[in-house]
Ligand SMILES: [Zn+2]
């Protein structure tokens with residue numbers, strides 16, 4: 001067929017990124033990685049109350065695809081559908097529109113830009129997200145703004161190439177103990193290691209985040225470790 | 235067979251076979267399916283007094299099938315308490331099956347409407363990615379929004395290439411520069427005018443040499459508002475081989491081939507007509523008219539005779555590339571048209587004039603359109619600087635350029651570029667405004 005001899009397609013699903021501090025590390029993941037993360041996030045969907053016949057809105061950026069695509073597939077795996085919006089000021093109107101049009105049980109990924117966009121459009125956060133059972137914030141600014149509006153937001157924390165979510169107890173971000181190990185440095189810096197085979201190895205990756213790791217079971221019944229966020233020292 | 239085509243049989247199918255295939259797919263499959271299941275199709279046909287039994291040929295379809303448009307879908311959504319606007323042909327409460335996600339239209343013409351979607355497998359854009367010259371084993375930059383779903387990831391993998399995910403934002407250029415030099419990607423989806431203009435401004439401070447950044451790309455897909463002369467010149471200066479890409483009545487997309495002589499509409503997935511914007515008669519091949527689309531493949535939420543509001547020219551003459559499918563040139567939007575003293579003016583008509591004045595060369599402008607028929611052409615135009623002789627002089631030069639271009643003397647209000655940039659999503663500002 002082709003006159004040029006081509007390399008066979010690599011086993012790379014895509015090249016995403018992991019942010020460490022302000023730095024971007026290109027992060028290739030394989031098909032197997034994506035499927036394994038999907039399996040892991042089936043528990044996330046249950047934790048967020050997403051089940052058969054539900055719709056979940058996922059608000060994100062394309063650069064977060066390696067974290068987000070497994071969530072989309074996990075939503076489908078529990079029999080739910082998902083809807084996508086951009087986590088930007090300009091697209092904040094869409095997150096609000098989707099909440100009123102598809103009546104999601106959960107909105108994942110509200111960040112500071114979405115909060116700014118909604119406020120800029122004169123929208124009240126409580127009015128926009130009030131009808132949604134579970135709202136998940138992607139950063140601390142958004143979490144505080146949602147809490148200030150009388151809502152009970154949960155955290156979504158990206159830890160290197162993986163991510164975790166708070167349960168209804170809102171007492172620490174659950175991480176999947178069967179796939180991920182989180183350690184702390186002396187000053188509380190979070191180091192993440194993936195303990196299952198992955199295309200791009202992740203060993204004691206300094207996430208630039210600070211927190212404490214809680215090993216005792218959560219009131220929700222989960223025995224997975226949890227991470228409580230603390231501000232960075234200094 | 236040349237390896238130019240991804241699906242040679244489909245892409246170069248003789249015209250008579252393509253016509254037969256359309257008839258088979260539409261009358262034998264899609265239409266009976268949609269008529270039976272889509273509440274909007276059934277209500278529209280009932281209201282028009284047309285039954286599916288009245289349509290036994292393509293001529294019947296052209297003559298009798300009633301139209302729908304975006305307003306009809308919104309109206310159905312709001313009056314029937316049906317969030318999918320009567321389009322959905324599968325049971326939304328049944329879990330599983332191909333209906334796995336709910337995306338939405340861009341929403342630039344009002345509130346976004348829902349697009350119930352299938353999320354597995356590549357789209358037909360594999361044909362254009364292949365035509366650009368991208369091949370298995372290549373890296374392919376996906377610089378996009380998320381709200382239309384993961385279809386492009388699957389399409390890039392569909393040709394055996396690997397997606398590299400970046401945001402559709404000028405602040406990503408330093409990352410793209412680095413990834414371009416490290417991975418040498420061959421394809422890019424998509425570039426837009428605001429990104430091109432931002433790159434020109436920000437490249438020096440970001441330490442980016444655009445020629446170097448684009449060096450490895452065999453093709454860059456350009457989407458969004460019509461590409462102006464200035465953005466086009468920048469892409470040429472940077473050595474970018476770009477391919478214009480545009481939507482087809484919400485039933486597909488059309489993209490240039492390497493001949494760059496119109497955007498190919500894939501007629502094995504969509505039946506398109508070009509009709510008199512104020513009526514129902516077809517216009518001649520190559521004439522300006524409104525694009526009307528009917529899907530031949532979407533069983534989830536099929537559009538049947540959807541009036542797109544897009545003004546286009548379409549030809550079915552065979553392309554020099556050997557493909558037999560129609561080619562289209564977007565002209566503007568019907569709802570953007572104004573008529574002043576009997577002269578029809580679209581934003582694209584005044585664009586070159588505004589670009590030709592140095593202080594307004596970014597062509598950030600809006601046509602003030604309180605109604606379709608107007609006494610005066612009124613423009614709001616963004617400026618980058620006040621120029622050597624002040625704003626009054628800039629305004630005079632804009633007025634002269636527009637008059638020379640469309641034969642009408644406009645009223646021009648000048649505002650700083652930033653004011654207009656704040657008005658829209660980063661890939662496009664509204665070109666028409668009520669006030
Ligand atoms: Zn818990």
Ligand SMILES: [Zn+2]
Nearest residue numbers: 491493553555
């Ligand atoms: Zn061609």
